[in-house]
Amino acid sequence: MDKINEDIQAYLEDIINEERDVARNGRIPDYIEKVDNEDHGAISIAITGLNGKTIQAGDDEGRFSLQSISKVISLAVALMDQGKEKVFQHVGKEPTGDPYHSLMGMEVKKDGGPLNPMVNAGAIAVVGQIKGETVDERFQKVLALTRKLAGNPEIDYNREVYQYEDQDLNRALFYYNRSGGYVEGDLLDVLPIYWKMTSIEVTIKELARIGAVIANNGKDIDSDEQIIPSDVVTVLKTFMVTCGMYDQSGAFAIDVGIPAKSGISGGIVAAVPGRMGIAVLGPDLNKHNNSIAGVRLLRKMSERWNLSLFNQ
Numbered sequence: 001m002d003k004i005n006e007d008i009q010a011y012l013e014d015i016i017n018e019e020r021d022v023a024r025n026g027r028i029p030d031y032i033e034k035v036d037n038e039d040h041g042a043i044s045i046a047i048t049g050l051n052g053k054t055i056q057a058g059d060d061e062g063r064f065s066l067q068s069i070s071k072v073i074s075l076a077v078a079l080m081d082q083g084k085e086k087v088f089q090h091v092g093k094e095p096t097g098d099p100y101h102s103l104m105g106m107e108v109k110k111d112g113g114p115l116n117p118m119v120n121a122g123a124i125a126v127v128g129q130i131k132g133e134t135v136d137e138r139f140q141k142v143l144a145l146t147r148k149l150a151g152n153p154e155i156d157y158n159r160e161v162y163q164y165e166d167q168d169l170n171r172a173l174f175y176y177n178r179s180g181g182y183v184e185g186d187l188l189d190v191l192p193i194y195w196k197m198t199s200i201e202v203t204i205k206e207l208a209r210i211g212a213v214i215a216n217n218g219k220d221i222d223s224d225e226q227i228i229p230s231d232v233v234t235v236l237k238t239f240m241v242t243c244g245m246y247d248q249s250g251a252f253a254i255d256v257g258i259p260a261k262s263g264i265s266g267g268i269v270a271a272v273p274g275r276m277g278i279a280v281l282g283p284d285l286n287k288h289n290n291s292i293a294g295v296r297l298l299r300k301m302s303e304r305w306n307l308s309l310f311n312q
C-alpha cells in the first residue's frame with residue numbers, strides 16, 4: 001500500500017474509533033438483527049476510487065442486505081426499460097418529509113400517488129414498471145444490474161431475509177398504488193420483486209463499487225462499459241440528494257452534500273461525482289431509520305476531503 005492509501009486507511013480507522021460508542025445507541029430492526037448477521041456497534045467503511053482502488057477499514061461484517069439501497073437499482077432498471085416519461089406517470093419527484101413506509105402522499109396530495117422512488121410507496125410503483133414476462137424475469141433484471149455494478153456475478157438474495165420481507169404496510173402501499181392506477185396486476189406480480197431486491201446481499205466493498213460506478217456516470221470503473229446511461233444516472237443522483245435519506249435528506253444535504261441512499265440494514269451508499277464511491281455500514285439506526293454511524297462518518301469524510309457537491 002502506498003503512503004497516501006496508508007494515510008487514508010489510518011484516518012478511517014481513527015474516525016471509526018471515535019464513533020464506536022455513539023454508533024451503538026440505536027435500534028436494529030428485529031428481523032435484521034435476527035437474520036442479517038450484523039452486530040450492534042459494528043462499523044465498516046469502504047472507499048472505491050474511480051481508478052478501481054479500494055480501501056476498507058473497520059469491522060468485516062461479511063454480507064448484509066441492501067434493503068432500501070436497492071431502490072436506486074430498481075429505478076435504474078425501470079428507467080432503462082420504459083424511459084422517464086412513462087416512469088414518472090407512475091411516481092413523483094418530490095421529497096416526502098415522512099418515514100420510508102409512510103402512506104402520506106398516497107391519499108393526502110391532490111392527485112395522490114407515491115411521491116418519489118426512494119420511499120416504499122414509490123419503489124413499489126417503480127418495480128411495477130420493470131418489463132418482463134414473469135416475476136422472476138423482472139427480479140433477475142434488478143439482480144443482474146446489481147451484480148454488474150458491484151462487479152460480482154455471484155451476488156444473490158438472502159432467502160432468510162426474504163422470508164421476513166412480507167410486511168402489511170407494503171401490502172397496503174401496493175393497494176393504494178393500484179387504486180390510483182400507479183401499479184397494475186396482482187400483489188404477487190409486484191411485491192415479490194420488491195421483497196427479493198431488498199434481500200440482495202453485498203459486502204461493504206461491493207457497495208462502495210456500486211457507488212463508484214454511479215460516481216463515474218454509469219461507466220464501469222474497470223471496463224469502461226456504460227452500464228447505466230448517464231441521463232439515467234443523473235436522475236438517480238438527484239433523487240439520492242433530495243430523497244435518499246428519507247426525512248433526514250435536507251439535513252444530510254447541508255451537513256454532507258453527497259448523493260447517498262440508506263437502507264434499514266444500516267448500509268449507506270454514497271457517490272461523489274467524478275471522484276469515488278463510499279459505503280458505510282453501522283446497523284444501529286437513528287430516528288430517521290438511517291445508520292447512526294454511517295451519517296456521522298460520511299459527514300466527517302465530507303468535511304475532511306471537501307466532498308460536498310454544494311461546496312465545489
Ligand code: GLN
Nearest residue numbers: 067068100198263264265
Ligand atoms: N425491507 C424494508 C421495507 O420494505 C426496506 C425498507 C428500508 O430499508 N428502509 O420495509
